[in-house]
Amino acid sequence: MKTCIYDYRHDDATMIRQVVFINEQGFSYEYDEIDEWATHIVIYDEEPVGVCRIFADENNDTEYIVGRLAVMKSHRNRGIGRKLLEACEDYAKSKGGTFVKLHSQCRAAEFYEKCGYIAKGEIEEEEGVPHVWMYKELK
Secondary structure: OEEEEEOOOOHHHHHHHHHHHHHHOOOOOOOOHHHHOOEEEEEEEOEEEEEEEEEEEOOEEEEEEEEEEEEOHHHOOOOHHHHHHHHHHHHHHHOOOOEEEEEEEHHHHHHHHHOOOEEEEEEEEEOOEEEEEEEEEOO
16 A cells, blocks of 8 residues: 655545545535645555545644545445544644544544543534544654
């Protein structure tokens, strides 16, 4: 497998998010202005199989926000989600980041907990799907 880091939303990132978030999960508002300047990480297993984006929090440049993490159904439960998170954490550390946070779907919170993230705050809805903010200190 190969990991690529793009400083723009690559077509492969768009395709994975279309399949997972729009086609599978029914989200309508998948793309936003953050996509124009966020860093996108794509994992390939001959073809694109996983994606996420990362960017510095505008209120604190030592905190990074991970989002839009998605893995193609054919490649789930193979450690790709964890590899994407590790790539994000390494990227944040390389930029001086000390914390990473993400807005997890509640149904995925257990996965993030296994990767060292801690849920904090109230559950919020995003397009009718419960989400919770989760945090991890980088060491």
